[in-house]
Amino acid sequence: MNSLKNYKGLYYAALxxxxxxxxxxxxxxYPVRFDDPLIYLGLLIQTHLYTGVFITAHDAIHGVVMPHRPKVNYGIGWLCATLFAFNNYNKLSSKHHLHHKHAASEQDPDYYAGNFFRWYLKFALEYVTVWQIVxxxxxxNLLKLVFPMWNLILFWEVPAILSTLQxxxxxxxxxxxxxxxPSDKHKARSQGLNHWIAFFSCYFFGYHHEHHAYPYLPWWKLAEAKEKTESK
Structure with a gap:
């Protein structure tokens, strides 16, 4: 049983x-027709799965995808970051650890004391590079030689953008x-206890105070952590 538990992070990442x-x-x-509801369902599903790919890279940053195999953990994190619009895994890792160390402060690369749109723009510019765009x-342009343009836009490009918003x-x-x-060193709040909403909104990362309090927990254990917080 311990052997299976050691590989649970790998199973979730692979899934x-x-x-x-x-x-x-x-x-x-799939033939694209804009009056076909399956098109929009597929786009939403792909957006959610893109978010899962990034969450897996995030868990690798915390070393919890495969804690006992650091090189494999790093490889999975690098792969997921690369699949998510060619993000630089090492850059993500460095900035994310700064976020945890200096949450909601001027030293936090993810934080901006402003409105939603300016904050999102600052957040995006913090990570997007010219090399990524190239x-x-x-x-x-290579994929366009094989797949129709609208399929690429709807299921490869748009879900990645929507996922960053999510x-x-x-x-x-x-x-x-x-x-x-002021007594909360994590400067993070959590959404209300509802595991369905928490999972489909962002793989339980709406339970954000729990993530900052227990960064060694993988995404699927944040629900249990939230339940313990609510029972206190």
Whole structure:
């Protein structure tokens, strides 16, 4: 049993990557008609799976995808960050640890004391690089030789953009905006206890205070941590 528990993070990572790849492959071949409701359902599913890919990279940053195999943990994190619009895993890791160390302060690269739109722009510019844009453009033009343009836009590009909004809104903006209890060193709040909403909104990262309090917990254990917080 301990052996299975040691590989649980790997199983979840593999499942998310498999579903992300399978859904993308299916809809890259699917005939696009804008009166077809399945198009929009597929786009939403792909957005959620993109978020899962990033969450897996995030868990690797905390070393919890495969804690006993650091090189494998790093490899999974690097792969997921790369699949998510060619993000630089090492840069993500460095800035995310600064976020935890200096949450909701001037030293926090994810924080901005302003309105939603300016904050999101600052958040995006903090991570997006010229090389990412170049690599995305090259990849798009290569993929366009094989797949229809609208399929690429709807199921490869748009879900990635929507996913950044999902991650920002539920995982950064809502938890860290506004004033915080001075005694709370994490400067993070959590959404109400509802596991269905928490999972589909952002893989339980709406339970954000719990994540900052217990950064060694993988995403699927944050629900249990929230239950313990509510029972106190």
């Amino acid at each position: 998310i990557l498999l579903l992300w790849g399978a859904n993308l492959w299916y809809f890259l071949h 690599l995305m453009a090259i990849t798009y 991650l920002f809104y539920f995982g950064t903006y809502l938890p860290h905006r506004g004033e915080h209890d």
